[in-house]
Amino acid sequence: MNEVRFKIQPLKHSAKSAISTRIAQKTKPLGALGKLEALAQQLAEVLTVDAKQPILLQQPVLTVFAGDHGIATEGVSIAPSEVTGQMVANFANGGAAINVFCRQLGWQLQVVDCGILQPPAAHLAVISQRLGSSTAAFHNAPAMSEAQLQQGLSFGAESISAALQAGSNVFAFGEMGIGNTSSAAAIFSALSGLPASETVGKGTGVSAEVMAKKCQLITQALELHRAALTSPWAILRHLGGFEICQMVGAMLAVAQAGKVVLVDGFIATAAAMLAVAAYPACKEYLVFAHCSGEQGHQKMLDYLQVEALLNLQLRLGEGTGAALALPLLQCAAAFYNDMASFATAAVTEVNH
Template identity: 40%
Template sequence: MSYVKGIEEMTAGILPLDEGAMERAQQHLDQLTKPPGSLGKLEEIAVQLAGITGELAPSLGTKTVVVMAGDHGVCEEGVSAFPSEVTWQMVLNFLAGGAAVNVLARHAGANVVCVDMGINGDVEHPGLLNRKIRRGTRNMAKEAAMTREEAEAAVKAGYELALELAAQGTGLFATGEMGIGNTTPSAAILAAFGGITPAAAAGRGTGISDQRLVRKIEVIEQALQTNLPNPEDPMDVLAKVGGLEIAGLTGLILGAASSRKPIVIDGFISTAAALTAARLAPAAKGYMIGSHLSGEQGHALLVKEAGISPMLGLDMRLGEGTGAVLAFHLVEAAVKIMAEMATFAQAGVSGSEGH
């Protein structure tokens, strides 16, 4: 099944939010039995959802977290505390329902869809979606992580998956990922787009030592110097210092936005994909909902660069989509406020002066 041919076609279908629906949502919120704005972020989400869907209290349908997996050639530089084979081992754990994201998704009543975007090996499982572009990226410290064609193919795969899932009833998406070493390309993406030093962008990832962190920063600096990614060309950045699962998530975000579906953005790696998607299609930002501020150094800089406002601060840094799935509860709460809360008139309560 093929929906699109290229990046320009993917981004062209992303429309601005429905401002009329957002105004109606704000007017409704201001009539509810509470001081104006007193539900804070929940009110912001309610207005955003109205802009995305055109409805004041939308039925979100199926909730789906898409966990995209890929390996990274840069791991040969010693940037991670874990070996690369943990990627495919954890994918099997996702498919067996035993990972943290599975537990939290069950708690939220959400589906977990696991996708092989670039695992360095063959994982055979009936529940795994095979969208493999290649067996892991190349070592970005020595050469481009992907060719531009490979990066575009990964974005396209993510985009088309979003359209497929939306057609099957998914009304609320979340981003998830698995890829040993993937905080390194994510930090490189932040440094390339934001003009931020690798030392500020890079964190401890899986819990690396001081010595390994110094090496990680050196590797990111080397990757940027070797590849010279052009921040004015988002696909150039993604291809040169990105990852296959990051590219897939970039496409997933663009596809959700094209389908006018909200997508909850997880932590550091997912936000690197969100920043790339926002650079490719600024209108896509309106469809993104920030979930949590990761414990990973650099995430605060990354969410600011991407224009995302996280709701939760739980010091989490696991990835997988765990924070995004927790935020599903808050998104649903915002819908319930719009659908179920009484207005001042309905409750017979005197409103505030000026309302």
Template identity: 45%
Template sequence: MSVEWLNAPVAKLDETVRAAAEARQQQLTKPPGSLGRLETVAIELAALQGREAPSLEQISIVIFAADHGVADEGVSAFPQAVTTEMIRNFARGGAAISVLARELGARLEVVDVGAVIDPGPLEGVISQRVAAGSSNLAVGAAMSTEQLASALSAGRDAVARAVETKAELFVGGDMGIANTTAATAIAAALLKQPAARLVGPGTGLDSDGVQHKTQVIEQALLLHTALLEQPFEVLRCLGGFEIAALAGAYVAAAQVGLPVLVDGFIATSAALAATHIVPEIRPWLLFAHASAEPGHLLMVEALSAKPLVDLDLRLGEGSGAAVALPLLRMAVALHNNMATFAEADVSEEL
């Protein structure tokens, strides 16, 4: 499978619309800048969507699920069976993101790109299984070039489905036992930082578990040293199928002009990889929340990003992005529906 599609041009933001949105903000019945980031994010969405009155009615949330061979190293507090069990929970509507999507009126789909245990046919779950989990990144490459291409394409396909439903914003989420190990390894490689600066407890490791996880990641970084200057190879050697699918989705969304709201630690590692592979996509990425995982701050700083909220979240699933969505909707509503000074017959400053 080819990855040539990654070289397709990225859509341009509409700077004329941005200027019009900025001018409107100056005319609304409030002191300029008094609504802070609610103003700036509304302007950004206007430029991204190419319309002076942005809209966030149609939201597409896609959860990519897969297992990781590095779980064999004992880096997670939970067994790999949980990934498949959670896929079934998503399908039944019992997961956090399921509840949040219903509350938001958002379209939710789940893509199985490689759980160790095949969950079988489930309503709302799309099977694009690359393999029954990735390989162990601590003893070899997490995936082959062909597998990486397949996982990237799964993300691209998800964006195509979102476009078909006239989505106005794309949210990607993750599910995969041991995926914080892969995400931390990716971040350490791309940021050229020691694992100890980035590693966290994931699903609940104690201090000894975190120390062991750090050693496993350092072992992987040493093993793949010769390839770590190439972002595509970093993703192949250290990533996972769901992380690669997220990266593919981010690139594809930027190519078709669909704004993205990036979730937490795993999603941000995918964004970091994607922007290293295709730097031009960065303006299409908005960042939802500051993850409680220690390495997240270093990643968002490297991406020159400022998350919308900080609630000590570390669940994944796209849940942090879903929680931040009402803020974006309020920003859009204020931008679109507040009266101007002229409309309200209110005096402007002297």
């Protein structure tokens, strides 16, 4: 299969100064809306042509990618791999936290089987983009083949193409996959050079003994594949998951289309790190929703030199943190669009 390529344009920033001026002239002290001001600036630069145009957030779509991991057979999670498929059915039946939040906040939700042990029942509304039934255990072998990697990137891009064509311009990505915090920690270590002891966390809430085992297996994997880990794609192929692979493809496709990606927690940020390493220009399209309770996540955000909007100590995955950040985007757009300026409100300007 040919290598999947993306064409991502850096933001032109031609309207940057005019957008900043529009924000500064709102009836408030300079900077008084804190991170919402930076968020409005980013949204306006991505989604508008000039400072006179309103920010319109259209038909937000959240995709949950699910995949099973060979490393899970080593007991690195509190749950067995069968839970991945059970939770996919729960998503399809509307019963998970992400379903509740999407219904509450107005997200369109879609669920993708990227390769779980047991394919979902045919009657369930799950998109099938299977790359296999599980990755290989990455401490023994590369997680996936080159063909699976390229197909996964392509599948990820395809998963959001219909929504892009329908006019959606805000996308978020969640995941489900027992063992995937181990994969994300390994990816972070490979990209950053940090040892596993600094990137591994408790995941779904494992014991100190299991934490130590996760560190050992990731260290073993990094040593096994060290000579091969020469690019973001090689790191993804050797250490990633099917769901992480498709998430990277989806993120890059959204950036290529010039729309906004809301990045979720630890696993989604590992995918974002790979996307940015491969295509640095895509970073300007990423909004980092929250800092999770996973101990390596703040380090990831620091590595990327970004700030998260929320810190709710979440460690659930599924895209829940990204879903919860949508009202902040809506409020940033609303004040940018509708808040009076000092001139229009006849208020004495306080920004000097």
